[in-house]
Amino acid sequence: MCSPRPWMTLSTSSKSNPLKSPLLILHRDVLRKLGQARGLLASYNRIRDTATDPKTSPELANTKADLEAILEDLTDLDDLDDSVTVVESDPSRYGLSVEEVRRRRGFVEQVRDQVQDLRDTSVKAYTSQQVSALQAMLRAAVLTLHC
16 A cells, blocks of 8 residues: 555644544545546446437436536535635644644645546546437438448
8 A cells, every 4th residue: 555645645633533623624625526526437437438328318317416426525625725725824723833734735735636637537527428329329420321
């Protein structure tokens, strides 16, 4: 197993209980949702590639809806971003080092980048499905014309 990147590990103030830290709870939730989004995207691609008719596959439509919901949820990082902005002004007031605040800012930026990458990849997957459907319709039309 690989070691976590610096932005994936957040320390807490010695005054707070790390098990109850709202930031750590949010951090874990964001990482869990990123993992779910990656899994759903892989499922979407697998279902799309194996479905008899991807346009009418309820499983594909449900997977797409679930993926879009998670990505939408992850797009709203305002609370996390606001919490980092607050502590950036005076880290010592919150019992944090400047390095810890940098790690937290890095985490927010990394999540934004990963969400954008997942969005871009999912758009390509959706477009691929539409192109495949269009190609199938064109093949059927050509066959009909030749008969």
